[in-house]
Amino acid sequence: MKFSNQLVLLFTALLLINCSKKEDVCHIHGTVVDTDTESVILVRPYEDLTEPAIEIPVIDGKFEYIAHIENPEGYQLFSGKAKETRRGQFTLIFLENADINITVHSEENFDKNTVEGGPLNKEYKTINAEAEKLSQELEKLRKEGNYMTKAYLNALNNENNSKHKMDSLRSLDQVYTPKGKAFNEKASKIYESKIKWAENNPSSIVSYYLFLENILIQDIIDVNKTYKLYEKLSNNFPNHPYNEVALNLIKGKSIKAGKKFIDFTAPDLNGNPITLSTQIEGKVALLDLWATWCSPCIAKSKSMVPVYNDYKDKGFTVIGVAREKDDTKRLTEFLEKEKWPWQQLVDLDGENKIWQKYGIPNSGGELILIDKTGTVLAVNPTAEEVRQHLEKTLN
Incomplete structure (x- = not known):
């Protein structure tokens, strides 16, 4: 009888362990x-x-x-x-x-598509119901060509990246169609309600996700307000990987003219670690974040070659960083063909989180013009705008 009871206890313990696992x-x-x-x-x-x-x-x-x-x-x-x-x-x-x-x-x-199971998925589904309808509406507007104006889409898809044209259309409020503007106004209210929910529920990881999502979709953020919510969320989730990501994105989204550049270390094509600040100290520098799969990035980089050749001996330098996948074979072949004259570093598989640190994790690239003191002069300047800055500062 005693042996039988021991077997029952052992079976029960194993069952509990398996259920727990x-x-x-x-x-x-x-x-x-x-x-x-x-x-x-x-x-x-x-x-x-x-x-x-x-x-x-x-x-x-x-x-x-x-x-x-x-x-x-x-x-x-x-x-x-x-x-x-x-x-x-x-x-x-x-x-x-x-x-x-x-x-x-x-x-x-x-x-x-359907997702069923888990309390977090259930919670998100409830919060995101209105936004889900919005997503379908946006897809319909895009398919019908009723979201952005034809002029802006043409400028956006131009491989030569017609920045002046895009800036001009923005200043004239000609980026979105009337239907697109109405949609954006409705979407803004829904996103605001989601962030309000996150502010009121900082103990939910769903709130942390909504917080990151909100940073990512905005070009400009209210740094003080954003940082205040970040502190609440990071305190509630002290060991979560979102903490580093959120801090990087907040700092990256703050990059603009008048702010300091963000330093980093990345390998060159020989695997040697290079720190950005050591390469640009005392110079006017253009940080060129690009990728071999990003046609607009390549077009912008190419446009800088004449500027570099004219000012490289007068205190100007360019540091390129290529965002590549798996290996550097495609990058090496590309550079052998193009022969860009400046130093190239690589962020392989996002290992160095450089795009994240500059607030553009979902982008192909960006150009940042930096003065001799490390202060940002311009973000995504054209070759002509870079030349104008150099004429003022180096001539």
């Missing part, structure tokens, strides 16, 4: 419908599509993912094809230790 993992069960995608990718909102955190293969219309999650986070789920095209619709999913069932439809019907 089951609850301590994130288990995604996925099904794809009407699409031949070979994988789905999960991307953090501050990562580039070419650098997905997780890629899950699709086999016979099914996919599965199992992992223990230390810190729940929000991920954007895309079709695997988006990794190559760098665009596509996404469905938000919170990875948390729970059973999560996902149905993924074709790109044309991505709004029909």
Whole structure:
């Protein structure tokens, strides 16, 4: 009898351990419908599509993912094809230790995707209901060509990056169509309500996600107000990876004329670590963040070659940083062909978080003109604007 009782106790203990382990993992069960995608990718909102955190293969219309999650986070789920095209619709999913069932439809019907399971996913679904409708409305406006004006779209898609034309259209308030303006006004109110919810619920990781999302969609942020909410959230989640990301983004979004540049260290093509400040000290410098897959970035970089040649012996330098994926083979081949004359560094797979530090994690690149004291003179200047600055300061 005593032996029998011991067996019952042992069985009960094992059952409790197994149940505990089951609850301590994130288990995604996925099904794809009407699409031949070979994988789905999960991307953090501050990562580039070419650098997905997780890629899950699709086999016979099914996919599965199992992992223990230390810190729940929000991920954007895309079709695997988006990794190559760098665009596509996404469905938000919170990875948390729970059973999560996902149905993924074709790109044309991505709004029909479903995510079921986990308290965070349930919470986000409730908060995001109005924004979800908004997303469908925006997609419809874009398909109909009723969101942005044709003039602005032409300027935006111009490989030579017609900055003056775009600036002119902005000043004339000719970026959005009347329907686009009405949509933006409605969207602004919904995003404001989501941030208000985050402010009132700082103990939820969903709030932290909404906070990051809000920073990412804005060109200019209220630094003091943003930092105040950051302090609340980071205090509630002291060991969460969002803390470093949020701080980087707040500082990066603050970059503008009159502010100090943000220093970093990145390897050159030989793997030697190079610190930006040591290369530009005492010089007027152009920091060129670009990528071999970013055509507008390449066009802007090319336009700077004559400026560099005219002023390189007068106290001007250019430091290029290429954002590349997997290896530097494509970058090396590109530079051998183009023979750009300035120093090149590389941020491979976002390892050095340079784009994040400059507040542009989802962008191909950016140009930052910096004076001899380390103060930013201009962000995304044209070659002519750089030349004008150099004529004033170096001549």
